[in-house]
Amino acid sequence: MPRLILTRLLALVPTLLLVLALSFALMRLAPGGPFDQERPLDPAAMARLRGVYALDAPLWRQFLDYVGALATGDFGPSLSWRNFTVAELFRQGLPVSATLGACALGIGLPVGAAAGLFAAARADSAGDWLISAIANLGVMVPSFVLAPLLQLVFGLWLKWLPVGGSGDLRHYLLPVAVLAAPQVAAVARLTRRATAEALQAPSQVTALAFGLPERVRLGRAFRAALLPLLSYTGPAAASVMTGSIVVETLFGLPGVGRYFVQGALDRDYTVSLAAVLLAASAVVVLNLAVDIAYLFADPRVRG
Amino acid sequence: MTLARSLGLALLTLVAAFSLLGPLATGREFGRVYPDYVRAAPSLTSHPTQAEARAALDRIAGRMRAKVREIAFEGDGAHVRLEADKPIDRRALVYFERSDAFGPARLLQSAPDGRSLEIVAPLKPLWLPLGADVNGRDLVERLMLAGRISLLVGALGSAVALGVGVAYGGIAGYAGGKTDFAMMRVVDALYALPFIFFVILLTAFFGRQFVLIFIAIGAVEWLDMARIARGQTLSLKSREFVLAARSLGVTPGTILRRHIAPNIAGVVLAYLAVLAPRVILVESFLSFLGLGVREPLTSVGVLVADGARHLQDAPWLLIAPAVLLMTLLYGLALAGEGAADLRRGS
DSSP states (O other), rough: OOOHHHHHHHHHHHHHHHHHHHHHHHHSSSOOOOTSSSSOOOOHHHHHHHHHHEEEOOHHHHHHHHHHHHHOOOOBSSSSSSOOOOOHHHHHHHHHHHHHHHHHHHHHHHHHHHHHHHHHTTTSHHHHHHHHHHHHHHSSSHHHHHHHIIIIIIIIIIIOOOOSSSOTTTHHHHHHHHHHHHHHHHHHHHHHHHHHHTTTTTHHHHHTTOOOOHHHHOOOOOOHHHHHHHHHHHHHHHHTTTTOOHHHHHHHHOHHHHHHHHHHHHOOOOHHHHHHEEEEEEEHHHHHHHHHHHHHHHHHOOO | OHHHHHHHHHHHHHHHIIIIIIIHHHOOOOOOOOOGGTTTTOOOSBOOOHHHHHHHHHHHHHHHEEEEEEEEETTTTTEEEEEOSOOOOOGGGGHHHHHBBBOOEEEEEEESSSSEEEEEEBBBBBTTTOOOTTBBBBBBHHHHHHHHHHEEEHHHHHHHHHHHHHHHHHHHHOHHHHHHHHHHHHHHHHHHHHHHHHHHHEEEEEEEEHHHHHHHHEEEEEEEEHHHHHHHHHHHHSSHHHHHHTTTTOOHIIIIIIIHHHHHHHHHHHHHHHHHHHHHHHHHHHHTOSSSTTTOOOOOHHHHHHEEEEHTOHHHHHHHHHHHHHHHOOOOOOOHGGGGGGGGGO
């Protein structure tokens, strides 16, 4: 088993390199550069700037240098946030984004699973219908709609919670709710579908005939939902923990979500590539973690 | 045809009728700005209200260098007496016509020294059911435009994603072996790219022209389609009719077009039900960030962003576009119920 995990981990390196190469090429081939301003810079000054940041070497050379520096843990200086290194920016922002994401997931998984289980247990009842309708809506409502709506209702009309900014726990309730809502909805839908299907299985009929209590039967059926939930959790965690531009902008939180957008807009090569690398590694590593968890959870996969 | 599907189709029809036929029904001049009704609240009655008419009168009088002395509202007009220290220039009465609240004013009587005028100005009724935005534009009209953009994006963006995805996936699946492996690893790598980064750079390549934004969105959303098309092609390419075509010397390109494409059409088209709402969401997200459609055109994302900025004084600017977007997305999702399972290949 450790051998398998190690080889899988090593196999991630070429994938990440490919991602890095693709985004490097995209970034560099896109029109515009990090030092473009409304009034063009003096060509000599521009040439000097590009020289300082070593942007005048051939592209392949720059790419190799960049990867080489990455290998030593050096992400380089930011090109648009002057006087900051990329590592500093992410060291400040990542804890905020990751905590928000982890809280959202920590709420989303149990609440969603409970709602889905309830709906499956009372399939085709009014409760089931209501939960399914809300969940269908929840997976679709985008965060940029949900966030201002929640601000309006809980911040301005009811005046229960602050509309934005960081501070005590109350400041984080709305952002976490916005991040958690689609998770709750998706998890509820997954759980309901898988559990309801498992409740139809012959083994369940037998259990019913033996007079097992509903709690036990539901518990057994819920196991069928665990595997799809596991494969959902990997990518979901990857996306929710690497920051959300919408939530961070609307609630004024200093996370890393904005680097994905602002970095690409400013052609801040180093910040963008670090953001891409962060997101891509989160995806591949968490997917690998899910695959490994599968090995433990499902004997059929072990073969 | 389940209940959910019919409900979804009904919602879709509603949105389509509203945004496509709505502009014909209102018959108003597109993009008209009503400076007198900036941030007017939604209402069931038409503007101007008496308070608005008074405010408009004060503004007009100010421009005429005069003061409003008496106002009486009778029927659908305002009976006004204006006074000033110097004789009032009667040509300045055109200010009534130019305002949003009044029609052309009629002079009833004027004092001999010309310093006091008595006039009747008819009210110009205008119904703004959902109010007006921060620039004084009719919100209903903005929503109709946004709805049309969303529908257009849904159609164009999905078409691009479908075209690219089916071509790429079909070729990868049909070629097989190393070509297939290499092509699909590229898809994997693109999957791992944060999509917002990808879209921003693509819009940089394509420029921020209206149609090109849709193409950029389609160019991001083709990955799922490529996987589906590849899977379907893989299962088709060893079937007898493909083998027969190959043995007859038909070129791979023709086989893909004539034999494979028609056979995967069903699955691919069903997946459109998942793709279209996603494309619509991406566009409104981009526009929300200010990277999408530009003025004077608008999009649901632009309207939501506007609303979010004016939560405190004009919440309807947020609620109305949010309702439109959710109706459209919910309608699409309900109408395409079950299509989501296709991705899993069941």
